[in-house]
Amino acid sequence: MTDSQPSAGETPSDSTVPKVVVSRLSLYLRELQRLQAAGQETISSSQLGTLLGFSDAQVRKDLGFVGQFGYPGVGYRCDELVLAMRDILGTNQPWPVAMVGVGNLGLALLGYRGFGRQNFSIVAAFDADPAKVGQTIQGLTIQPLDELATTVQEKHVRLGMIVVPGPQAQEVSDQLVAAGVEGIVNFAPVTLTLPPHVQVVGVDLAIELEQLSFAVTNKLVKTLPQE
Amino acid sequence: MTDSQPSAGETPSDSTVPKVVVSRLSLYLRELQRLQAAGQETISSSQLGTLLGFSDAQVRKDLGFVGQFGYPGVGYRCDELVLAMRDILGTNQPWPVAMVGVGNLGLALLGYRGFGRQNFSIVAAFDADPAKVGQTIQGLTIQPLDELATTVQEKHVRLGMIVVPGPQAQEVSDQLVAAGVEGIVNFAPVTLTLPPHVQVVGVDLAIELEQLSFAVTNKLVKTLPQE
DNA sequence: CGGTGTGAAAGTTTTCACAGCG
DNA sequence: CGCTGTGAAAACTTTCACACCG
Structure with a gap:
């Protein structure tokens, strides 16, 4: 009965983020954590997109749903973005x-x-x-x-x-x-x-296997990204 | 996409079925198999939809992507539809x-x-x-x-x-x-x-857990269906 | 330059609403 | 009747394209 109290800190997490966007945010985070561990400092939307099979525009739009994290001409700083994504997805808290x-x-x-x-x-x-x-x-x-x-x-x-x-x-x-x-x-x-x-x-x-048997049977080349 | 392949055929599995539709087909099949095991003979789109959290129109549209299975005034025959869905999803073969x-x-x-x-x-x-x-x-x-x-x-x-x-x-x-x-x-x-x-x-x-922590944190009541 | 953020356009999916059928 | 199948409208998502920034 209580009202909703998003209070996510600094992000504009008020409006509703489409579910499909949230699922991609998780993929971005997973990849960013890998890059971070590998020592990469920054990444552009098109690099990140290529890694996951999305367009650069989609990466930017998705991130745009939850904040502004990029530096024009540079891209995104991996560690900053990891922190922000974890905040948004909730995995900075136990x-x-x-x-x-x-x-x-x-x-x-x-x-x-x-x-x-x-x-x-x-x-x-x-x-x-x-x-x-x-x-x-x-x-x-x-x-x-x-x-x-x-x-x-x-x-x-x-x-x-x-x-x-x-x-x-x-x-x-x-x-x-x-x-x-x-x-x-x-x-x-x-x-x-x-x-x-x-x-x-x-x-x-x-x-999950059923989805795969359909895709294989119908040689869907359609969509790209996993998970 | 222009003209339609008017009724006639049985399984028009030619055109591309959207991925999200295929995932719902799997949910329909799962539910239908349960109903069938429970001895239910027929089911209407609105009953099936209610069980899964979808609208009746969505159920009919989704099924419409892969064929014509219903009987006006009656609904769908569970065992027939199970067979058809298994054919389409590929699980009639090992x-x-x-x-x-x-x-x-x-x-x-x-x-x-x-x-x-x-x-x-x-x-x-x-x-x-x-x-x-x-x-x-x-x-x-x-x-x-x-x-x-x-x-x-x-x-x-x-x-x-x-x-x-x-x-x-x-x-x-x-x-x-x-x-x-x-x-x-x-x-x-x-x-x-x-x-x-x-x-x-x-x-x-x-x-999957991350999606849940986001949804919980943001009190998303938005979407309904699972998987 | 190289790259972001974002309106506007294009494309896709869902909902509506209703003719038609047993 | 009750319920399907399906065009047409509405809602939503993705892509495009470009102003702007360091």
Whole structure:
């Protein structure tokens, strides 16, 4: 019920940035971090675009949605832009995440180092299977689901990750919402019904392959960028 | 784009279907398969749309891109539409997949049952680590990378899955392309450079979380559908 | 110069609205 | 009737092109 308080600091993050633009911002950030690590100081929109398969104009327009970062005649300073993108995408602050479902995939995600790089960390893991509860993995003790609400509170968890089989996903999702998470990554192959104030991103591995089988079958040369 | 290909035919899969439409077709198929399993015979565009968070018009337009499947006054017959969608997306035929990189995530994907459901099966797994080569997992013996080309040929592999760390991904990708795969799912957090006839879908788990942290921070209520 | 930021034009996708059909 | 398929309108996104800047 509270109003929205963007307060993102200095960026004009008021207006709505199209979703597709946000997804490209993530790609820019990923590439910029690589360039930065490689010691590159500055980059132009056309260089960055070429690296990712976009036009220079698109890079500039996209960045224009969230601020003004460039130096005419020079381009963008990598480290400055990395900082700005992280601010905008939210990864300058830590994000404690709760995972539900510690099967094959859950285990793998617990061990995935890539999350930490962007300030996400899985701080609690839950499973409905009593045989799994109590086991310690990657330093985390698997908890029963009835501890979810308390733990979310205690550990200031804002995001949940659903890694249970499809048929259980909606119920888990309801529990995460009741516990107060603000966003959910859903690895289960079902569409979740959620209150509108809870954000969701779905990752269905079979669907990704399906997109590919369509593209291959139809020899789509159409679009370029990945992810 | 000028004139239309008036009804008549069955699958006018000639013209280019926008990428965003294809991704929704996958969601329709997923939902339809669930409905079918639940015994539902028919469904209208508005029911299907409601289930997924789309408008009825969008469902009809999307389906209109790939054919004519509906019965006025009735809707769509679930089993018919499932078959048609699978034909279009390519999952009525089997897709043998080669996986490269058998770490945490690779292991989890090897055990993931969801692929089989859509006719994908991982028929070979490769790793550069000599300690892993020769191990048998899920009935598959891990092979060295130098066997990639031969195995791709022998097993008629058309798709590859890259599950190696970022720095190795481009090289692996080059090898997959050289071996003749037509499409790649890339789980490594880098953008690959590929010849234009090879299709790619990128899945970067950290980026998915990033999209969520942006959405949560900016209280985006904007868009609805997942995946 | 080389390169940004940005209006205006072109192109694409979504929504509307309605004829037509079983 | 209820619901599809589809042109036409509206909304949105990308590309173009150019003023301006260091």
